[in-house]
Amino acid sequence: MMNSSIEESVLCADIGGSHITAAVIDVTRQTMISNTIVRHKIDAHAAAKVILAEWARALKAAQACWGKKCDHLAISMPGPFDYDKGISLIKGLDKYDALFGMDIKREFATELMLPTESIWFMNDAEAFLRGEASQDSNKHYKSVLGLTLGTGLGAAFFQEGTVTDLNLGSSSFLNGIAEDYISSRGILAYYRMLGGIKATDVKTLVNGISTDMKAIQAIQQLAKWLADFLSQHVPVWNPDLIIIGGNISKAHALFLPTVSDILEGRGIHVPIKVATMGEHAAMLGASSLVKIKK
Known part of the structure; x- marks a missing residue:
């Protein structure tokens, strides 16, 4: 059971081939906390440490806007990717080649001081459709x-x-x-x-x-x-x-x-x-x- 406002808030991000958008989500109400939305452009051809640093910067900025530490991190991530283990398998797709084989989950755990079991990844197309299908009109x-x-x-x-x-x-x-x-x-x-x-x-x-x-x-x-x-x-x-x-x-x-x-x-x-x-x-x-x- 998630009883406190801290537990009900989840730090989330949508990672694309040219950007990261991060925000804090109220999972009980399924709403985004508007003053926490942060969007950064990403050079998907940069070195791994540059990409990871920019991703972490966006996530930390969104959490800082919230003013509380979130206990969970959920990421919408393009594939190919090992979503359970958090390892990038992207290669030869004109983006994020430098991250191939890297344990992205552990990188985020270190940067955000979270246990790896509190970090989850979902395929970006699946995450997109889950969000859209939840709308009343659909x-x-x-x-x-x-x-x-x-x-x-x-x-x-x-x-x-x-x-x-x-x-x-x-x-x-x-x-x-x-x-x-x-x-x-x-x-x-x-x-x-x-x-x-x-x-x-x-x-x-x-x-x-x-x-x-x-x-x-x-x-x-x-x-x-x-x-x-x-x-x-x-x-x-x-x-x-x-x-x-x-x-x-x-x-x-x-x-x-x-x-x-x-x-x-x-x-x-x-x-x-x-x-x-x-x-x-x-x-x-x-x-x-x-x-x-x-």
Whole structure:
């Protein structure tokens, strides 16, 4: 039983390929304590000690805003990752190569002075979908396919209260895996293949779309890739709803209508919604580990 306010508060973080967002969660009310939210940019190509130091700095800043020491830490983390042991298995994905094989759980335990048994990790796509599925507007759906589009491609499936990481980003797609195409690096690689030179990241690509024909073509290609990917997997999982999140989903108006049109033309009539909670969903989802594990 969690009786005190300290035990009811959990330090959480959503770690992505270019950021960390940390906050304290009230797990009893399933709400984020707004004045504790801290977001830092991360250089995913930096040395291990630089990455770990920045992650720790964000977590400590969020806890300092709360003014109390949290007894539990829950992290939404991209894969591949050994979520039980807390060991990074990320390699060759254009992010966090320097952390490969490292015991991230022990690093956090040392920095935050917590026992390792009070630190938990959850796959980022699973955490995202747990958070989104808990919203009142989504509770009436029996099954939901959740995708996170960002530096990588995450996928999870919700059915009758259970969320499963599908790892579809590593599924076979075209000449590689899905994440090679449906991700920031996939969009940028296609843009550069077309001869695009103005945009250095997806945000600048999207912002320049009104004057950059190559950017328009890259976003159109993303729509086609995503439609092909969903055409491959939706019939297998047969969800009642698809929820799209991640940083790329912020530009949903530029590609999701095309995705929906293509799917409708192929006889796939599943509604697609854009996630409403942003990174908060992943942190709320990860915080559920405290109740599950306790």
